[in-house]
Amino acid sequence: MKRYALRQVVQLAVVIVGISMLAFAILHVIGDPVTLLLPQNAGKEEYERYNKLLGLDKPIYVQYWKFASRAVQGDFGKSWYADTPAFKLVLERMPPTLYLTTAGLVTALLIALPLGILAALKQHSFVDNLCTMAAVAGQAMPIFWLGIMLIIIFAVQLRLLPASGYGTWQHFLMPAFTLGAFLAPITMRLVRSGVIEIMNMEYIKTARAKGLAERLVVIKHAFRNACIPVITVLGLQFGQLLGGAVITETVFAWPGVATLTVDAIRNQDFPVVQCAVVLLALIIVAVNFLVDMIVGLIDPRIRVGA
Amino acid sequence: MSAVNEVGLKIAGAPDATGAPATTARRSWPRLWRLKWGLVAAVVMLLIVGVAAAAPWIAPYSPVEVDIRHRLAPPAWMDRGTPDHVLCTDQIGRDLLSRMIYGGRVSLLIGVAAVLVSSTIGVLLGLGAGYFEPWVDWTIMTLVNVMLTFPFVLLALAVIAVLGPSLVNMVIVLGVADWPLYARVIRAETMTLRERDFMTAARALGMSHLRIIFRQLLPNLVSVIVVIATLQVARVIILESFLSFLGLGVQPPTPAWGNMLGDGRVYMLNSWWIAAFPGLAIFITTLTINLMGNALRDWLDPHMKL
Numbered sequence: 348m349k350r351y352a353l354r355q356v357v358q359l360a361v362v363i364v365g366i367s368m369l370a371f372a373i374l375h376v377i378g379d380p381v382t383l384l385l386p387q388n389a390g391k392e393e394y395e396r397y398n399k400l401l402g403l404d405k406p407i408y409v410q411y412w413k414f415a416s417r418a419v420q421g422d423f424g425k426s427w428y429a430d431t432p433a434f435k436l437v438l439e440r441m442p443p444t445l446y447l448t449t450a451g452l453v454t455a456l457l458i459a460l461p462l463g464i465l466a467a468l469k470q471h472s473f474v475d476n477l478c479t480m481a482a483v484a485g486q487a488m489p490i491f492w493l494g495i496m497l498i499i500i501f502a503v504q505l506r507l508l509p510a511s512g513y514g515t516w517q518h519f520l521m522p523a524f525t526l527g528a529f530l531a532p533i534t535m536r537l538v539r540s541g542v543i544e545i546m547n548m549e550y551i552k553t554a555r556a557k558g559l560a561e562r563l564v565v566i567k568h569a570f571r572n573a574c575i576p577v578i579t580v581l582g583l584q585f586g587q588l589l590g591g592a593v594i595t596e597t598v599f600a601w602p603g604v605a606t607l608t609v610d611a612i613r614n615q616d617f618p619v620v621q622c623a624v625v626l627l628a629l630i631i632v633a634v635n636f637l638v639d640m641i642v643g644l645i646d647p648r649i650r651v652g653a
Numbered sequence: 654m655s656a657v658n659e660v661g662l663k664i665a666g667a668p669d670a671t672g673a674p675a676t677t678a679r680r681s682w683p684r685l686w687r688l689k690w691g692l693v694a695a696v697v698m699l700l701i702v703g704v705a706a707a708a709p710w711i712a713p714y715s716p717v718e719v720d721i722r723h724r725l726a727p728p729a730w731m732d733r734g735t736p737d738h739v740l741c742t743d744q745i746g747r748d749l750l751s752r753m754i755y756g757g758r759v760s761l762l763i764g765v766a767a768v769l770v771s772s773t774i775g776v777l778l779g780l781g782a783g784y785f786e787p788w789v790d791w792t793i794m795t796l797v798n799v800m801l802t803f804p805f806v807l808l809a810l811a812v813i814a815v816l817g818p819s820l821v822n823m824v825i826v827l828g829v830a831d832w833p834l835y836a837r838v839i840r841a842e843t844m845t846l847r848e849r850d851f852m853t854a855a856r857a858l859g860m861s862h863l864r865i866i867f868r869q870l871l872p873n874l875v876s877v878i879v880v881i882a883t884l885q886v887a888r889v890i891i892l893e894s895f896l897s898f899l900g901l902g903v904q905p906p907t908p909a910w911g912n913m914l915g916d917g918r919v920y921m922l923n924s925w926w927i928a929a930f931p932g933l934a935i936f937i938t939t940l941t942i943n944l945m946g947n948a949l950r951d952w953l954d955p956h957m958k959l
Binding site for chain 1: 894918925
């Protein structure tokens, strides 16, 4: 376990350095901060002065080092738009994003687990085909459209739920469902195939041969072992989940990091964009790391085989 | 995001991952079922492409023609609807059907172009990682892991923020953000192919690396590439629509399904149809492409591990 943990930590470090480089490159290599910062009619002298002021005349690795060493201390510079540190702005918006992500994950599991298990146990039946069809349709669904249709039906026409905003449990329903619907199809397919695979294992046959009730075979033997791939996949999907949360937030005007980022992009407020991208990526990396560790603990084969 | 997609596809490709040898009948009927749907999807796709290609002849109006007297007219079959505008008109009286027909051109074009970019980058890097020395592999795969950590949406948003929205930039951004999936799959496939006899023979004959890669390896990977590329077109179309929906993608007055949906959101209180129809177009298109991709995989190679 120690060696496995060490290997994971090294990989974690490499990925974190990579993320910081990518975030740095987006602004400094693809774009030119000075042109973005100055008004279009600014002269050449003005340009040179700002270039020097921001330290952009130095070699690129010096600039990166400055960026990285500051970022480690949570200093991503001040927002160009609001006179506040970017880190503080992003951190303030983090809780709503995390609540939405959790709510979406729970919703997805509530849909995917029962349907996936049902579809696996009744393989090739009508129910299974129906679930597969629903999953194919669900995967093709643009969730920003789904969100808008929900608003039109439940907020505009039926007047049952608030169209947007944040605060009460009613505000959670539509965004959570939208995000859940985004994640559910793929999770359902994975649960289904996981359970199918396990139901054909020798130990399930043994359990049945012992005369164990089918219900107990499914719950005690199959489901527990099917949990490992499901946990792994949920960890892997966390990035996708956050991506879905970005989309969901913008549809429902949810006051999270994504709406902040989109606003920052519209205002060309790059320190905030950079900070948000790095922090979200770090959360994803941390979750993936934790999942790898947990799975390694549960299943010894993974730590040896990986 | 892509990591998950890959896992998801893998499951989709192995519907009978039973371990035990399934009977031919059990194996083949869901496959035939999917192939049948794939055929239907191909016909629908031809229709969509045909309509988009023939837009100037089919569309009843120009997509930018303003008819202010008939602004926000509902679909023809509803109260106050006019037979002049079959679906409806938008906030400045442009014919929605015409805009949707033209919008299809933009979405499909960006989808296909971006996939050409991403598949080229991804396949080349994947071949490189799978074929050359371990350090090349390590470098490329670290890059892949870093890219996969970022949610696809977030990466695209950040880059478009710096580059600024335009059609060409959209293709670049979507293409560059989407290559890691190809790289991962192609690398794995290359590694298995590398051990085959024809590769040993090629090396023994003294073929150059380039010749081996492009003449021996690549032809064996075509079906995998075609399947991933098909499925990715749908994903890219959804992402392009989302960016356009936010106002960060295709810019008005050029019609794209995404920016039409974004416009429609403002008017959903009284005119839900403006948002509903473009979204439906995206949904039908992506669903069609996914069905085609699944069928294509079954047809080319039912055992493809995707």
